[in-house]
Amino acid sequence: MTVRLADGGVVELVGHCPSEDAETLLAELIARPDARVDWRACESAHTAVIQVLIAANVTPAGPPADGFLANRVEPLLNRR
Amino acid sequence: MAEASSKRVLVVDDASLVRLYYRDALERAGYQVDEALNGLEALEKLHAAPADLLIVDVNMPQMDGFTFLKVLRRQALPVAAIPALVISTEAGAQDREAARQAGGNFYLVKPVSQETLVEYAAMFCGAAP
Amino acid sequence: MNEFVEQFLIECRELIEQATDDLLTLEGRPDDAERLDGAFRAFHTLKGAAGIVDFDAMGRALHAAEEVLSSLRAGAEPVTPELISDCLTCLDQVVQWLDAMQADGEIPAGADAAAEAVIQRFRRAGPAAVATPRAPAAWRDALIARHPEAAAAIVLRYAPGPDAFLRGQDPLALLAGVPDLRVLEIEDGPAWPPLEALDPFACRLVFLALAGCSAEQARAALGAAPGEVEILALGAAAPEAASGLSATARAVIEAQLLLLENAEAEGLAGRMGSAGGAVANILRWAGRPAAAAGVERALAQSQAAGGPQSLSVAVGRVLAGEAIEDAAPAGPQPAERTPAEAAARTLRVDVERIDALVNLTGELLVAKNALGHAVSQAQGRLDTAALAALLKDQHAVLHRLVDDLQRSVLSIRVLQMRQVFQRFPRLVREMVVTLGKPAHLVTEGDETEADKTIVESLFEPLLHVLRNALDHGVESPAARAAAGKPPAATITLRARRLNDNVIVEVEDDGAGVDLARVRAVAAQRGVASPEALAAMSDPEVVDLVFAAGFSTATQVTSLSGRGVGMDAVRAAAERLGGRVTMESRAGAGATVRFILPFAVLMSRILTVEAGGQLFGIPLEAVLETVRVARGDIKPVGASRAFVLRHRTVPVIDLGQTLGARPDPAATDEANIVVVSAGGHLGGLEVDRLGARLDVMLKPMEGLLSGLAGIAGTTLLGDGRVLLVLDLQELLG
Numbered sequence: 001m002t003v004r005l006a007d008g009g010v011v012e013l014v015g016h017c018p019s020e021d022a023e024t025l026l027a028e029l030i031a032r033p034d035a036r037v038d039w040r041a042c043e044s045a046h047t048a049v050i051q052v053l054i055a056a057n058v059t060p061a062g063p064p065a066d067g068f069l070a071n072r073v074e075p076l077l078n079r080r
Numbered sequence: 081m082a083e084a085s086s087k088r089v090l091v092v093d094d095a096s097l098v099r100l101y102y103r104d105a106l107e108r109a110g111y112q113v114d115e116a117l118n119g120l121e122a123l124e125k126l127h128a129a130p131a132d133l134l135i136v137d138v139n140m141p142q143m144d145g146f147t148f149l150k151v152l153r154r155q156a157l158p159v160a161a162i163p164a165l166v167i168s169t170e171a172g173a174q175d176r177e178a179a180r181q182a183g184g185n186f187y188l189v190k191p192v193s194q195e196t197l198v199e200y201a202a203m204f205c206g207a208a209p
Numbered sequence: 210m211n212e213f214v215e216q217f218l219i220e221c222r223e224l225i226e227q228a229t230d231d232l233l234t235l236e237g238r239p240d241d242a243e244r245l246d247g248a249f250r251a252f253h254t255l256k257g258a259a260g261i262v263d264f265d266a267m268g269r270a271l272h273a274a275e276e277v278l279s280s281l282r283a284g285a286e287p288v289t290p291e292l293i294s295d296c297l298t299c300l301d302q303v304v305q306w307l308d309a310m311q312a313d314g315e316i317p318a319g320a321d322a323a324a325e326a327v328i329q330r331f332r333r334a335g336p337a338a339v340a341t342p343r344a345p346a347a348w349r350d351a352l353i354a355r356h357p358e359a360a361a362a363i364v365l366r367y368a369p370g371p372d373a374f375l376r377g378q379d380p381l382a383l384l385a386g387v388p389d390l391r392v393l394e395i396e397d398g399p400a401w402p403p404l405e406a407l408d409p410f411a412c413r414l415v416f417l418a419l420a421g422c423s424a425e426q427a428r429a430a431l432g433a434a435p436g437e438v439e440i441l442a443l444g445a446a447a448p449e450a451a452s453g454l455s456a457t458a459r460a461v462i463e464a465q466l467l468l469l470e471n472a473e474a475e476g477l478a479g480r481m482g483s484a485g486g487a488v489a490n491i492l493r494w495a496g497r498p499a500a501a502a503g504v505e506r507a508l509a510q511s512q513a514a515g516g517p518q519s520l521s522v523a524v525g526r527v528l529a530g531e532a533i534e535d536a537a538p539a540g541p542q543p544a545e546r547t548p549a550e551a552a553a554r555t556l557r558v559d560v561e562r563i564d565a566l567v568n569l570t571g572e573l574l575v576a577k578n579a580l581g582h583a584v585s586q587a588q589g590r591l592d593t594a595a596l597a598a599l600l601k602d603q604h605a606v607l608h609r610l611v612d613d614l615q616r617s618v619l620s621i622r623v624l625q626m627r628q629v630f631q632r633f634p635r636l637v638r639e640m641v642v643t644l645g646k647p648a649h650l651v652t653e654g655d656e657t658e659a660d661k662t663i664v665e666s667l668f669e670p671l672l673h674v675l676r677n678a679l680d681h682g683v684e685s686p687a688a689r690a691a692a693g694k695p696p697a698a699t700i701t702l703r704a705r706r707l708n709d710n711v712i713v714e715v716e717d718d719g720a721g722v723d724l725a726r727v728r729a730v731a732a733q734r735g736v737a738s739p740e741a742l743a744a745m746s747d748p749e750v751v752d753l754v755f756a757a758g759f760s761t762a763t764q765v766t767s768l769s770g771r772g773v774g775m776d777a778v779r780a781a782a783e784r785l786g787g788r789v790t791m792e793s794r795a796g797a798g799a800t801v802r803f804i805l806p807f808a809v810l811m812s813r814i815l816t817v818e819a820g821g822q823l824f825g826i827p828l829e830a831v832l833e834t835v836r837v838a839r840g841d842i843k844p845v846g847a848s849r850a851f852v853l854r855h856r857t858v859p860v861i862d863l864g865q866t867l868g869a870r871p872d873p874a875a876t877d878e879a880n881i882v883v884v885s886a887g888g889h890l891g892g893l894e895v896d897r898l899g900a901r902l903d904v905m906l907k908p909m910e911g912l913l914s915g916l917a918g919i920a921g922t923t924l925l926g927d928g929r930v931l932l933v934l935d936l937q938e939l940l941g
Contacts, residue, residue: 016642019374022409030404044642047381048374051414055401067647067686067697068385068638072393095254097220101213101261139253153476153483161482163490169257183480185487186464191260203461206490206501 003028006038013039013049013060022048029056039064045073053077087205088112088129092122092148093137093167102135105194106201117141119148126152126159133204135197136184138168138175149182163204167192214314217262221307224251224258225300232293232300239288248296249278255303264316265350266324267306273331274299295330302327332399349441352394352417359391361419363427365440366396373412380416386430386634389421389651424456426652430634458491459528466524469517481511485520488527500527566621573611574904578925580604624664626704626713627655632668633702637675646683648698648717650675657704659711663785663805667713670781670789674715674801675700677775682719682799692796694718706807710787713803722751722793734758744855751793755779757888776888783886783937786829814923814933816899817882820864825904825923825933826893830884834898837879851881851892858883860892861939867918867932886936893939904931 002017003024011028013021029035029052037053037060039045044066050073053060059077063070089111091102103113114131116122118140125131134152138145145166153160166184168175176187186200201207228251231244238244252275259267274296281288302323309317349364365387369380384393396415401407420427424440431438442456454462465484485508492501507523584600630652637650683689683698690696701716727750731737736756737745745753753759757776775791778801782789787805806829814825835853842851842860850859860881881892904923920935 019379019410022374026404026407026409033404043645044382046374046379047369047412047414048409050381051412052407052409054395054414055407056404057401065645066642067645068381068641071647071697072385072390073381076393076395094250095220095257097213097216097258097261100216104212137257139250141247141250150476153479155479157478157482160476160479161486163483163487169253169260180464180468183468183476183483185468185483186461190257191263199457200461203458203491203494204487206493 009035010061011035011037013037013042013045013064015041015043017042017045017049019046019048022046022052025049026052026056029058036061039069041065042069045069050076087132087201087207088114089133089135089201089205090114090116090122090125090131091135092116092119092140092145093135094118094140095137098137101194102197105197109198109201111201111205119143119145119151122148123151123155126155126162130159131162133201134162134164135201136164136166138166138179145184146178146182149179149184153183165200165204211314213262214310217258218307218311221255221258221303224255225304225307227251228255229297229300232296235288236290236293242282245278245282245288249275249282252278252296262316264306264320266316266320267303270299270302270324270327273328277331298330299327348396348417352392352419353443355394356392356419359419360421361391361443362421363419363424363440363442365418365420365427365431365438366415367418367431367439368415368437369412370437371411371413374410380412380414382638383431384416384418385638387418387420387422387427388430388634389649390418391421392417392419394418421651426655454491454495454527458495461491462488462524462528466521466528469521469524477515477517478512481508481517481520484517484524485511488524492527570611570614573607573614577604577607577611578902578904580607582925623658624661625655626657626659626664626667626711628664629668629671630655630702630704633671633675636672637679637700640676640679644679646679646698647686647696648679648683648700650700650702652702654704657706657711659704659805659807663711663787663807666781666785667803667805670778670803671702671713671715673775673778675702678715678717678719678799678801682717682721684720688720692720709807711803711805711807713805714800716798716800718798721795721797721799722754722791724750724793724795727751727753731756731759738857741855741857748792751791754791755789755888780887780937783830786827788829813901813903814931815882815901816931817863817893817895818897818899819862819893819895820867821896822864822867823899823925823929823931824863824867824895825902825931826882826884827920827933827936828901830886830936832883832885832890834880834882835892837881837892839877839879842879853883853892856890858890858892860894862894863934864894864896866939884936884940886940889937889940891936891940893934904933 002013002015003021004012004014005028006012009032011025011032013025017025025037029037037058039060039062042064045064054077062074064074089106091099091106091113093099093102093115094117099115103115106113114125114129116125119136120143122134122136123143136145136148140148143151145168149164149166152162152164163185164183165186165188166179167188167190168179169190179187185204188196188200228248231248231251235241235244235248252271256268256271256275259265259271277292278296280286281292286292306317306320306323309315348366352364353359353361367380367384369378373380384390394417396417398413398415401413422430424442427440428438431440465488468480468484485504489501489504489508492498492504504520504523504527507519511517511520580600581604584597584604633652634650637648641648678700679698683700684692684694686696689698699718701714703712703714703716705712724747728742731750731753732739732742736753736759742750755775755778757774759774759776779789782803782805785805787803789801789803792800792802813828815828815831817824817826837851842849845857845859848859848861850857852858858881860879879894880896880898881894882898883890883892885891902925918935918939920933923931923933925931
């Protein structure tokens with residue numbers, strides 16, 4: 001399980017998040033529209049997971065653990 | 081190395097502005113330029129006097145560029161073997177593929193600058209760059 | 210007002226009149242296909258006109274309308290008064306722009322906002338109108354304009370398509386593999402649905418990117434990508450490919466090859482004629498008339514045979530940078546062949562044929578050496594001086610012929626570095642993920658050629674060096690920030706040809722080699738004595754990294770700590786007949802440089818005589834030859850050694866070791882050939898130094914194959930067999 005609900009209603013992305021995590025993340029965000037997302041421990045994330053973050057217009061607490069995510073992907077989030 | 085001045089280019093496009101733009105570039109580079117407004121007119125012109133290169137638009141009334149190329153390739157040699165540079169506003173992969181299926185030698189997406197056009201004409205005509 | 214703007218205004222007004230007429234008629238007769246076609250064409254032509262005068266906003270507005278008309282034409286949605294009205298509104302806007310241009314000849318200010326308003330109308334118009342890709346010039350120019358600092362070589366747009374995730378693709382991972390990615394953006398698309406309506410497995414993203422690599426490199430990285438990838442090169446001249454043709458010329462020639470693939474019977478002669486003629490003309494344009502004539506011959510053969518095979522083969526060879534004089538075999542060609550055959554750029558050559566050629570070259574080499582021997586014999590007699598001169602000339606000619614022949618033989622075996630380089634972007638990306646150190650890989654000189662064996666054997670050593678660079682060379686993001694460096698490290702993988710060598714470098718912008726730690730570890734592990742270490746220069750210390758059993762890792766990391774050190778890299782380079790060195794710039798990074806022979810079949814050897822027997826020593830292993838007083842060679846344990854510039858060099862008596870009879874006439878000084886192999890230094894004691902020769906090495910066969918310390922044999926001009934030493938085995 002690489003998408004998990006931590007204390008205080010924070011949704012954490014941890015380690016390598018495969019495409020299946022997109023569905024889990026989406027379900028969490030639908031269930032808790034005000035949930036904060038934390039991806040500081042995220043080492044890689046499938047594009048499907050990133051797409052959910054974009055669609056939900058959330059700004060996760062970062063930076064993520066991976067250079068590509070931090071440098072190239074994080075700027076793509078919360079642009080709307 | 082062939083001189084550009086001995087080479088003849090037929091521009092097939094229904095837009096007079098496009099024809100003017102291409103003619104201007106090619107004539108300044110030393111080519112003889114002739115024009116046709118659609119595929120049908122181009123075929124007639126080619127049978128009267130063959131060209132060294134065709135520059136072909138896709139969307140044209142009476143006979144579009146793809147139909148023109150298919151018909152052209154079925155003609156007798158040497159008319160059938162005239163190279164054709166297709167220049168269209170469509171940028172999709174399926175448009176490139178359709179141009180190739182029809183017998184187009186290369187596909188460029190509009191707008192094509194005058195410099196680019198002259199470079200491609202020089203390549204296809206074997207002229208000095 | 211310039212001529213084009215004037216013509217533009219005249220033409221646009223005509224087209225608007227025609228389009229308006231068509232649209233109004235269509236409103237009353239929604240089924241009138243001819244009017245619909247007319248309106249579509251008018252909008253299309255208007256869009257083209259906007260492109261010519263660089264009026265991008267107008268092009269975008271018209272494109273949105275054209276998309277709607279296109280879907281109406283396809284019957285995807287019905288003609289409604291609302292849609293007609295939207296199209297007319299678009300035309301009204303264009304008229305306003307034209308009026309403004311008529312007044313001052315300039316593209317009107319504020320056109321972008323007005324165009325956006327028009328596009329918005331069509332966005333909410335219906336499902337078919339939703340997918341409105343922006344005009345190509347628009348996305349490209351806007352992206353570049355947003356990032357003028359990127360100074361990119363290419364711009365790309367990648368639309369993976371809705372089923373990309375389901376097909377197991379990860380578009381961002383593919384983009385991460387694009388070398389020197391400088392800007393990544395997501396294209397503005399239709400509004401996102403509420404989360405409840407979002408399908409998490411349908412990809413709706415379209416990516417825009419700027420990168421510093423070539424279009425070919427980007428295409429290679431995205432090669433397996435589904436959906437649509439558009440890559441446009443920007444101004445900067447792309448590096449010339451192996452064929453010596455510009456990227457543009459190559460692209461056009463490649464298109465001709467594809468054209469030949471579509472070889473249905475209809476119009477085949479015309480297709481072949483136009484494709485072959487085009488390639489020949491491009492080659493003339495590029496100043497390659499001989500190749501052009503070759504293509505024309507192949508075209509004639511294809512026309513006679515009624516099939517494109519001869520022509521496809523010839524065009525393929527042009528792209529591969531090969532001569533095409535003999536491209537097309539005689540006789541009729543079968544008209545049927547698979548697309549795969551036409552697409553193949555490389556010529557398949559039977560291994561046996563290559564082996565036969567290799568053997569032939571070997572024999573010619575023997576002939577050359579024989580002639581050299583004859584020259585030396587003839588020169589010994591006065592009355593044959595003239596003959597000797599003649600023979601010498603002949604020898605020179607033969608020398609050149611052999612070289613030429615060998616070069617052409619070896620070219621059959623040549624591969625581009627691309628073959629090995631293209632595997633690294635993905636692997637580096639994985640390492641980056643594992644190590645948590647941001648870095649990107651830049652490759653240069655992908656088109657550099659080398660012998661197949663070299664290229665294929667480079668993967669492992671390069672992978673190790675890359676791992677090492679990322680693991681030990683590149684600092685943590687925090688340390689980089691402290692040093693004022695960009696957070697992401699740059700690792701450059703570079704190849705180039707230098708005379709008869711191929712240079713392959715791995716350069717990083719990390720911290721460089723920690724010399725103090727290397728000294729400490731070397732001392733601790735007994736790689737070198739404290740005295741030797743103290744006397745070593747900095748470059749010599751850096752070189753210790755390659756010493757057997759050395760590793761600078763203080764902890765075993767998941768990547769580099771797998772038991773193979775840089776000594777394995779050096780051994781691999783030497784197996785290929787090359788060398789590897791490391792250059793460190795304190796605080797600024799390090800470069801590992803492989804210097805490899807272009808071809809592996811030819812060996813340069815130094816002949817030596819020991820114990821009355823002749824041996825060959827691979828010249829690339831020879832560091833120097835020295836004369837050492839016998840008194841300076843001291844016993845060390847069971848063996849002997851002498852000291853050369855602070856380093857202890859063990860001495861091997863070649864004659865004794867290889868079982869030849871000892872030379873009775875021992876002198877005061879010993880001839881020592883100092884060699885390096887497999888990370889070991891050694892001094893071979895020999896009786897006499899001979900000549901340097903180029904030889905073709907044959908592997909040992911039969912009885913001799915069991916002989917230790919011998920790499921192979923070669924035949925000398927006087928018929929004697931020369932044993933070439935396997936130094937790794939002798940020193941190891």
